[in-house]
Amino acid sequence: MSQSKQHFDCIVIGFGGMGSAALRYAAMTRRSVLGIDQHGPAHTHGSSHGQTRVIRKSYFEHPDYVPLLLESYELWDELNRRHRTKPETKELLTQCGILQIGPPDGEVVTGVLTSAAAYDLKVERFTSAQISHRLPILKVPDNHEGVFEPDGGFLRVELCVAAYLKQAMVHGAELLSNTAVTRVELGGGDRLRVHTSDGEFTADQVIVAAGAWSSQLLPGLELPLKVLAKQQHWYQIDRVDNKLINEFPCTFFEREDGSHFYVTPELDTLGMKVCEHSGGDEVDDLSQFSSELCETQKSRTDEFLMQSFHHTKSRLVHHSMCKYTMTPDSHFIVDRHPDIPQLVFAAGFSGHGFKFAPVIGKRLVGMLDGEEDTRFDFLKGERNA
DSSP states (O other), X not given: OOOSOOEEEEEEEOOSHHHHHHHHHHHHTTOOEEEEOSSXXXXXXXXXXXXXXXXXXXXXXXXXXXXXXXXXXXXXXXXXXXXXXXXXXXXXXXXXXXXXXXXXXXXXXXXXXXXXXXXXXXXXXXXXXXXXXXXXXXXXXXXXXXXXXXXXXEEEHHHHHHHHHHHHHHTTOEEEOSOOEEEEEEOSTTOEEEEETTEEEEEEEEXXXXXXXHHHHSGGGOXXXXXXXXXXXXXXXXXXXXXXXXXXXXXXXXXXXXXEEEEEOBOSTTOEEEEESSOOEEESOGGGOOOSOOHHHHHHHHHXXXXXXXXXXXXXXXXXXXXXXXXXXXXXXXXXXXXXXXXXXXEOOXXXXXXXXXXXXXXXXXXXXXXXXXXXXXXXXXXXX
């Protein structure tokens, strides 16, 4: 459906995790705001779907993420208070804890401990024997250990996006679904022209949060991004102990071969969510992206499940495909267009970005207002060139 209004103070392209948050924070400034998405709210074609996303503070990837996470927790809590208007409404963030397991000198355990020490985060170390005693469902190699963070847990990803979009509309934002943006360019004066499959719009400012399609919408920047197809799996296993929410934490595993897997507890009849965070298949043509079951990725997850969980039988109940938009160093890009100062963008979240959606969305709007925040300096585009 065509919009009667053609000009907006701000247009946000993409309203998945980052875009939905940016829409809400832009609308709160009393701007006239339009959000455009080629699919629609909480769709399964991008990177913001799949029931849950893990959230944690003791960040092994880099200690500089911790201050952003501390703010994200506060902002998720604020959104949750607005979202849970009835007792029966599911909470957005469940803090069931997270246990991160790996070799004591590996990337994960050493990184978690480094971040925890730098910011005085509450964590506890466990030997493999102690983990087996407390969580007998797990198989942990004798030479591995775990670090437990009680503040960790998971976000209900589709509910989070829906909550941000609802709050954006409460503040007057308009949404345009099933509309592809073909290009963004300077128009007359300082206005930007946004060309779409549903006509042309203009805006004083634009935020691009287009996920896997970022390179297509920002072609002149030659962003060093590649897209990986990652399969998400849900399994039922023939063990009834320690796999349910409140009985079993989120778990993250670094294996001897360097691969990473994560598990979120069973929430419903789909079972436990079991995914490989490493690996993936490169996507050369997004128009040919397939959601069909990839037997190669499934077999790797089957092997991990057999080696890491005590059980006899398992059954794959459901799967979905997720797009990881990767930078060379797996850090994000949050920056301003060098030639168009009224256009800001966030891209390359490399499979670990959703938990940061509130602080990234708020930051993008702050950049349009000329606000400085040195905490984000390590995420500027030149870091990943």
